[in-house]
Amino acid sequence: MTPPAHAVRLTGHLAPVPDEIDARDLPVHGALPPELTGRYLRNGPNPRPGESTAHWFTGHGMVHGVRLRDGRAEWYRNRWVRTRSLTGEKMIGPDGTFDRRVGVANTHVLAHAGKIMALVESGYPHVLTPDLDTVGTCDFDGRLTTAMTAHPKTDPVSGELHFFGYSPMPPFLTYHRLSAAGELVTSAEIAVPGPTMMHDFAITDRHAVFLDLPMTFQLDRLDRGMPYGWDDAYGARIGVMPLDTPGAVRWFDVEPGYVFHVGNAHTDDAGRVVLDGARYSRAATVAMWDGLGSDPAAQAAETGQARLHRWVLDPATGTSVETTLNERGIEFPTLDDERVGRRARYRYAVSDTGGAAGIVKFDEDTGSAAVHDLGADTAAGEAVFVPSAAPGRGEDEGWLLTITTRRDGSASQLLVLDATDVAGAPVAAVDLPRGVPAGFHGSFVTDTS
Secondary structure: OOOOOOOOOHHHOOOOOOOOOOEOOEEEOOOOOOOOOOOEEEEEEOOOOOOOOOOOHOOOEEEEEEEEEOEEEEEEEEOOOOOHHHHHOOOOOOEEEEEEEEOOOEEEEEOOOOEEEEEEOOOEEEEOOOOOOEEEOOOOOOOOOOOOOOOEOOOOOOEEEEEEEEEEOOEEEEEEEEEEOOOEEEEEEEOOOOOOOOOOOEOOOOEEEEOOOEEEEEEEHHOOOOOOOOOOOOOEEEEEEOOOOOOOOOOEEOOOOHHHHHHHHOOOOOOOEEEEEEEOOOHHHHHHHHHHOOHHHHHHHHOOOOEEEEEEEEEEOOOOEEEEEEEEEEEEEOOOHOOOOOOOOEEEEEEEEOOOEEEEEEOOOOOOOEEEEEEEEEEEEOOOOOOOOOOOOOOOOOEEEEEEEEOOOOOEEEEEEEHHHHOOOOOOEEEOOOOOOOOOEEEEEEOOO
């Protein structure tokens, strides 16, 4: 196997695992809430043994899963997503054609309309069984002709799944909508000036919100694995599209920066669109991107951190107002999925400066931030909110699930926090049978999902 000309260092808690294993009846510290019945699944890049990778983002997808039921952790298993890339095929063929069925499927895993899908923004989704076996790619009966973002948004009222695809070749951006039953019912091209890297977006109860930011496709970066880089000439803007007129977007110029992950969006009483996200400044974007492409374990310097940021976009006046909500460096913002597209009081995020890691809870009403401190020797992954089934529950009544890994890669736990008391002691911790390398995104998939 010929190594890439440029290879990234994956060590410690980023080091890939060499195989697939199964373990049953996992040790539990504390008490798992009986309401947590389902599968916690998390996706991330994991090169094959002996395989170098040019960028942390480009390893083959591997899903790690923990089955919870009746207060027990019944099993852990991990599986590579059986993509055609895993067998050595390339997404870009010798003739220059682009095959979206080959993508690495390494970024997210979620359920919609009875399908568990492993996602990557450069290709089609791959359907998995509840035991993490790969069924194959899905193009929604031939109707999907673009890639699918790894960050679709489910409307909690309609059950529809909104998503988009971006591409280095025209059409650069296309919006899509799945019905609650999983049928692709809408696709609409959106005009943008060029090929940007659009990782995430947002919805409100009546809009889709797109981030057209200055990270653009650059062919001379192809040997670095991710052929995108900062482009001062491109500009920065956010687009608001009414869901009832797909393709018709109102654009708002904003200060140049980059956003991998949004927190949420909603339409306020004045008809303005309010968007929260983890924003990197120009300097932080360049520092973060250069670090991820060389030594991602050392990337978490203060210069490469994102801050929780807000944009208020007013269609009546065409103006935008930007505010940094908190100076703490964070990533992977999440919330209660039942508040997607609606006003939400709470956001959860991961904070990691390299010297200390933690799970943060932001309270919009009070402006406060509570932190579950994990110390310097442990790294935390995205915190997934699982709601309590209590009638009339409060917005934060539920649990946060995250995989934590020792920075030397030696051990991992599935950590369960009480979302009403994030700074308090864990409700439970499940010992996993191996160190699980840091990854990207996941979901709690209930037995009825």
